[in-house]
Amino acid sequence: MTDQLTVPSAAPSPAAEPSPWWRDAVIYQIYPRSFADSDGDGIGDLPGIRSRLPYLRDLGVDAVWLSPFYASPQADAGYDVADYRTVDPMFGTLADAAALITDAHGLGLRVIVDLVPNHSSDQHEWFRRALAEGPGSPLRDRYHFRAGQGPDGSLPPNDWRSIFGGPAWTRTTNADGSPGQWYLHLFAPEQPDFNWDHPAVADEFRTILRFWLDLGVDGFRIDVAHGLVKAEGLPDVGATTEWHLLDVGVSPCFDRDGVHDIYRSWRRILDEYPGERIAVAEAWAPSLDRVANYVRPDELHQAFNFSYLGTAWEAGAQRQVIDDSLATLRTVGAPATWTLSNHDVVRHTNRLLQTDAGDVAGRRPTAVDPVAGLRRARAATLLLLALPGSAYLFQGEELGLPEVVDLPPEVRQDPAFHRASGQDGYRDGCRVPIPWEGDRAPYGFGPPDGPSWLPQPASWAALSVAAQQGDPGSTLELYRAALALRRADPALGAADNLSWRDAPDGLLVFDRAPHFRCTVNMTAAPVRLPLPGRALLTSGPVDLSGTEVEIPADTTIWWAV
Ligand code: NOJ
Numbered sequence: 001m002t003d004q005l006t007v008p009s010a011a012p013s014p015a016a017e018p019s020p021w022w023r024d025a026v027i028y029q030i031y032p033r034s035f036a037d038s039d040g041d042g043i044g045d046l047p048g049i050r051s052r053l054p055y056l057r058d059l060g061v062d063a064v065w066l067s068p069f070y071a072s073p074q075a076d077a078g079y080d081v082a083d084y085r086t087v088d089p090m091f092g093t094l095a096d097a098a099a100l101i102t103d104a105h106g107l108g109l110r111v112i113v114d115l116v117p118n119h120s121s122d123q124h125e126w127f128r129r130a131l132a133e134g135p136g137s138p139l140r141d142r143y144h145f146r147a148g149q150g151p152d153g154s155l156p157p158n159d160w161r162s163i164f165g166g167p168a169w170t171r172t173t174n175a176d177g178s179p180g181q182w183y184l185h186l187f188a189p190e191q192p193d194f195n196w197d198h199p200a201v202a203d204e205f206r207t208i209l210r211f212w213l214d215l216g217v218d219g220f221r222i223d224v225a226h227g228l229v230k231a232e233g234l235p236d237v238g239a240t241t242e243w244h245l246l247d248v249g250v251s252p253c254f255d256r257d258g259v260h261d262i263y264r265s266w267r268r269i270l271d272e273y274p275g276e277r278i279a280v281a282e283a284w285a286p287s288l289d290r291v292a293n294y295v296r297p298d299e300l301h302q303a304f305n306f307s308y309l310g311t312a313w314e315a316g317a318q319r320q321v322i323d324d325s326l327a328t329l330r331t332v333g334a335p336a337t338w339t340l341s342n343h344d345v346v347r348h349t350n351r352l353l354q355t356d357a358g359d360v361a362g363r364r365p366t367a368v369d370p371v372a373g374l375r376r377a378r379a380a381t382l383l384l385l386a387l388p389g390s391a392y393l394f395q396g397e398e399l400g401l402p403e404v405v406d407l408p409p410e411v412r413q414d415p416a417f418h419r420a421s422g423q424d425g426y427r428d429g430c431r432v433p434i435p436w437e438g439d440r441a442p443y444g445f446g447p448p449d450g451p452s453w454l455p456q457p458a459s460w461a462a463l464s465v466a467a468q469q470g471d472p473g474s475t476l477e478l479y480r481a482a483l484a485l486r487r488a489d490p491a492l493g494a495a496d497n498l499s500w501r502d503a504p505d506g507l508l509v510f511d512r513a514p515h516f517r518c519t520v521n522m523t524a525a526p527v528r529l530p531l532p533g534r535a536l537l538t539s540g541p542v543d544l545s546g547t548e549v550e551i552p553a554d555t556t557i558w559w560a561v
Contacts, residue, residue: 020276021062021063021110021276022063022219022276022278022301022302022335022390023335023389023390024335024388024389024390024492025062025063025110025390025391026060026061026062026063026385026390026391026392026393026483026486027061027062027063027064027065027112027280027390027391027392027393028056028059028061028063028064028065028392028393028394028395029064029065029067029342029343029392029393029394029395030064030065030066030067030395031044031067031343031394031395031431032044032045032046032049032066032067032068032069032078032091033077033078033091033431033433033453034395034431034432034433034434034445034453034454035048035049035052035395035433035434035445036048036049036051036052036434036436036445036446037433037442037445037446037447037450037452038051038446039446040446040447040450040451041090041446041451042442042446042450042451042452042453043090043091043453044091044433044445045091045092045096046069046087046091046092046093046096046097046100047092047096048446049064049100050096050099050100050103052436053100053103053104053107053109054107055465056107056109057107057108057109058480059398059476059479059480059483060479060480060483060484060487061109061393061483062109062110063109063110063111063112063218063219064104064109064110064111064112065112065113065114065221065280065392066111066112066113066114067079067114067343068081068113068114068116068223069087069088069091069092069097069113070082070083070084070085070086070087070088070116071083071086071087071088072088072121072123073121073122073123073190074088074090075121075122075188075190075191075415076187076188076190076191076415077343077413077414078114079114079116079187079191079223080116080119080120080121080122080123080188080190080191081116081120081121081124082120082121082123082124082125083124083125084115084116084204084208084211085211094215097215098215098216101215101216101217102216105216110218110219111217111218112217112218112220112221112278112280113212113217113219113220113221114220114221114223115205115208115209115212115220115221115222115223115279116224117194117196117205117222117223117224117228117262118186118193118194118223118224118227118228119185119186119187119191119192119193119194120191120192120194121190121191122189122190122191122192123190126139126142126143127139127143127192130142130143130145131172134174134175134180135174135180135181140181141195141198142194142195142198142200142201143183143184143192143193143194143195144183144184144192144193144195144234145172145181145182145183146169146181146182146183146184146234147181147182148169148171148179148181148182152179153182154171154179156168156169156171156182157169157182157184157234158234158235158236158237159236159237159238160184160186160234160236160237160252160253162185162186162187162188162189162419163186163187163416164187164188164415164416164419164425165416165419165425166419168184168185168186168253169182169183169184169185170182170183170185170189184230184234186224186227186253187415188415188416188419190415193227194228196228196229196230196258196262197229202262202265205266206265206266206269209266209269209270210269213269213270213273213277217277218275218276218277218278219270219277219278219279219280219301220278220279220280221280221282222263222279222280222281222282222283222300223282224282225259225263225281225282225283225294225300225303226254226255226259226281226282226283226284226285226294227253227254227259228262229256229257229258229262230252230253230256231252231253231256234252234253235252236252237251237252254284254285255283255285255286255290259294260293260294260296260299263279263281263294263299263300264298264299266279266300267279267298267299267300278300278301278302279300279301279302280300280301280302280303280304280337281294281295281300281302281303281304282303283303283304284306287307288305288307288324288325288328288329289328291303291305291306291307291328292328292329292331292332292334293332295329295332295334296332296334297332297333301334302334302335302337302390303334303337304337304339304342304392305325305336305337305338305339306339307321307324307325308321308322308339309339309340309342309345312352313352313353313376313380313522313554314522315503315505315506315507315508315520315522315523318383318508318520318522319500319508322387322498326388326496326498329389329496330496335388335389335390335496336387336388336389336390336496337389337390337391337392338384338387338389338390338391338392339384339391339392339393339394340352340377340380340381340384340394340397341393341394341397341430342392342394342430343394343427343430343431344427344430345427345430346364346365346403346426346429346430347365347377347394347396347397347401347402347403347429347430348377348380348381348397349368349370349373349374349376349377349397349400349401349402349403350365350366350367350368350373350402350403350405351365351403352373352376352377352380353368353369353372353373353376354366354368364426365403365405365426365429366405367405367406368402370402372554373402374402374475375539375540375553375554375555376554377397377400378400378475378478378539378540378556379520379521379522379539379540379554379555379556380556381397381478381479381482381539382478382482382518382520382537382539382556382557382558383508383518383520383556385482385483385486385492386492386510386512386516386518386556386558387498388492388496388497388498388512389496393479394430395434396430396434397479398475398476398479398480399434399463399464399465399468399475399476400463400474400475401432401434401435401460401463403429403430404428404429404430404432404454404457405429407428407429407432407454407455411428411454411455412425412428413428413453413454414426414427414428428454431454432452432454432455432456432457433445433446433452433453433454433456434465435456435460435461435463435464435465436464436466437464437465437466437467438461438464438466439461440461441455441456441458441460442456443456443460443461443464444464444465444466473541478537478539481537482537482558485536485537485558489513489516491512491513491515491516492512492513492516497512497513498510498511498512499511501517503519504527504529505523506521506522506523506527507519507520507521507522507523507527507529507551508520508522511561514561515560515561516558516559516560516561517532517533517558517559517561518556518557518558519532519551519556519557519559520555520556521551521552521553521554521555521556522554523553524553524554525553526550526551526552526553527550527551528549528550528551529548529549529551530547530548530549531544531546531547531548531549532559532561533559533560533561534559534560535557535558535559536558536559536560537557537558538555538556538557538558539555539556539557540552540554540555542555542557
């Protein structure tokens with residue numbers, strides 16, 4: 001299960017700081033296959049990421065989170081792991097991973113890796129052997145194998161649905177060709193769910209944690225953190241519709257109280273290591289209260305705030321979710337986290353302008369006016385970066401990349417797209433490789449005229465890093481300026497203070513310290529206000545010459561007051 005490379009000794013973390021680094025960290029998500037391709041195969045890789053680390057240092061982020069780069073048949077872009085201790089050759093080698101960690105630390109960047117404990121790949125050694133050995137194999141107990149229902153066992157063991165569409169069960173075939181047992185997969189059939197009641201599973205993941213901690217990683221992003229434990233007996237839910245991660249709520253397979261024992265044991269391991277190693281939960285729990293359970297003092301450090309991500313661009317709703325997030329997390333002493341984009345949702349350049357409120361988390365992208373979309377996205381980003389706690393950015397948002405809404409079906413790789421009625425099937429549009437430079441694809445993502453695993457739009461020349469660098473009006477320079485200000489001002493750091501000021505309808509105005517104010521105009525029209533102080537940064541053009549300021553629609557201003 002481990003590749004044979006000698007594991008280099010732990011790379012040192014950046015120097016210890018007075019307060020835990022993660023409480024207000026800005027963490028940049030790298031989607032390895034789409035970031036930088038060093039070998040010209042059209043798929044990004046670890047050496048590519050390594051070569052671009054100085055860009056991330058200059059951007060001003062504190063840490064990177066790498067989506068999975070482990071050995072995987074890529075049935076779900078690496079979230080189907082065949083070997084948790086091996087780097088897939090498509091991404092490089094374990095030595096590349098170690099060198100990346102060392103380089104990142106040398107630049108003052110921390111490195112968080114993805115951990116996928118809910119399921120493995122169907123090509124994982126345990127699962128392959130479980131299938132090959134047939135019913136009765138002890139390895140089948142490490143997954144959820146069951147007999148089917150009905151006289152001939154031809155019906156799935158229960159009514160659970162796959163998040164990617166269709167039943168959550170697939171029937172196996174016995175060695176003699178006869179139909180066999182079924183196995184559970186909450187995602188694709190190539191992603192069988194582990195049985196976390198089996199001690200070997202828990203032991204294995206503790207060892208995997210140590211493996212990567214020993215290599216020097218600063219933490220883990222826990223995939224489907226709310227899914228590991230299933231209700232005893234795997235009872236029916238009685239659901240007749242497809243499930244989506246956002247909508248499932250408390251169910252026999254999500255957010256069971258038993259998951260918290262797992263995280264307590266992981267916290268003890270993380271705490272054994274120097275340098276504040278952390279874990280962040282991807283837990284689509286049904287309420288902020290339930291999410292807070294994952295970040296109690298003896299559990300994980302952070303949890304993604306999907307309530308915030310799913311909130312419409314409307315002042316009342318935004319204020320409510322900000323207040324609720326801070327208040328709820330304060331009860332457990334955890335910092336809030338804020339995210340607008342990741343590799344599973346429609347980029348916020350499009351999403352915040354989509355009008356279908358029921359779809360605000362962005363399952364189905366629609367084309368929007370790109371100018372209006374970018375204006376709103378930039379305003380939203382300055383709001384996010386002014387909030388107390390930790391911010392997660394998704395690669396390319398600093399370039400103002402739009403969602404690619406017109407990918408032809410034949411290039412799409414999201415497994416859910418190809419499954420009947422899958423609702424998560426539009427995730428390729430946010431995963432298109434990053435434009436770095438040049439006037440034609442692949443825009444420096446890989447060698448000139450090389451391939452890219454998803455086609456990049458012709459319009460992306462103007463959005464490349466090189467095209468934006470040094471242009472004070474560019475989105476890249478906006479992010480750099482915001483991150484520099486945030487880094488320089490401890491008042492924007494870990495403290496969870498935030499005081500709302502009276503504001504006209506549709507505006508959010510809050511102070512983070514006696515000297516810092518953030519004003520957001522979420523209305524569709526300009527609003528005139530007395531000038532409250534000196535503008536530090538504006539998300540778009542604003543005339544600041546008078547004693548009053550007219551704040552344009554969808555614009556955020558940071559003030560020194
Ligand atoms: C959540 C990940 O973010 C997503 O990309 C993946 O498809 C599922 N978990 C299954 O691992």
